[in-house]
Amino acid sequence: MNAGGESITAAILAGGQAQRLGGVDKGLVQWRGRALIAHVVEALSTQVDDLLIVANRNPCEYARYGRVCGDHHAGYRGPLEGISTAVRQVDSAWLLVVPVDSPKPGSDLLARLWQQRGDSAISVAHDGVRRQPLFALYRRTHLELPGDDPTLSVWAWQDRHSLREVDFSDSPARFANLNTAEDFRDALS
Numbered sequence: 005m006n007a008g009g010e011s012i013t014a015a016i017l018a019g020g021q022a023q024r025l026g027g028v029d030k031g032l033v034q035w036r037g038r039a040l041i042a043h044v045v046e047a048l049s050t051q052v053d054d055l056l057i058v059a060n061r062n063p064c065e066y067a068r069y070g071r072v073c074g075d076h077h078a079g080y081r082g083p084l085e086g087i088s089t090a091v092r093q094v095d096s097a098w099l100l101v102v103p104v105d106s107p108k109p110g111s112d113l114l115a116r117l118w119q120q121r122g123d124s125a126i127s128v129a130h131d132g133v134r135r136q137p138l139f140a141l142y143r144r145t146h147l148e149l150p151g152d153d154p155t156l157s158v159w160a161w162q163d164r165h166s167l168r169e170v171d172f173s174d175s176p177a178r179f180a181n182l183n184t185a186e187d188f189r190d191a192l193s
Contacts, residue, residue: 010097015090018104019060031104043107051114058086105181117141124168132173
């Protein structure tokens with residue numbers, strides 16, 4: 005999708021430690037016959053102009069699915085570090101961010117975030133109960149990078165910007181993430 009002449013890159017956050025899954029590289033775990041990353045790439049590839057995978061392990065494996073970079077700062081500092089890294093790595097005017105552990109973000113994610121963005125720096129999904137901070141569209145030129153505070157949450161950083169929450173209460177299942185072996189098993193049933 006080219007948004008009024010402005011390009012959009014999707015950043016898939018795959019840089020975590022997956023501690024609740026025994027430390028395996030979650031994006032490469034098989035689900036429904038394919039790696040989680042394959043599901044997310046498939047859902048996003050027709051929505052954006054470019055894909056970036058932020059992964060701190062197995063860059064050669066992830067490179068089969070798109071361009072890869074590791075976090076700007078070492079040490080598994082969390083999803084805000086992945087977002088900050090992606091903002092630094094892309095040239096697109098807009099950045100769509102999603103986590104690798106939610107394999108069904110939907111083919112309309114970007115369109116809905118885009119349509120409701122207004123003049124906000126950030127358009128973020130809301131599932132009807134709470135904000136889903138890892139499903140967001142960022143206007144790169146309007147962002148203040150989080151700096152070097154490893155304790156700052158994505159939620160708190162987003163609150164520093166003009167923000168619009170977009171109602172996805174009609175499809176909250178798209179935000180289900182797979183963090184444990186039980187999550188993977190339950191998602192198959």
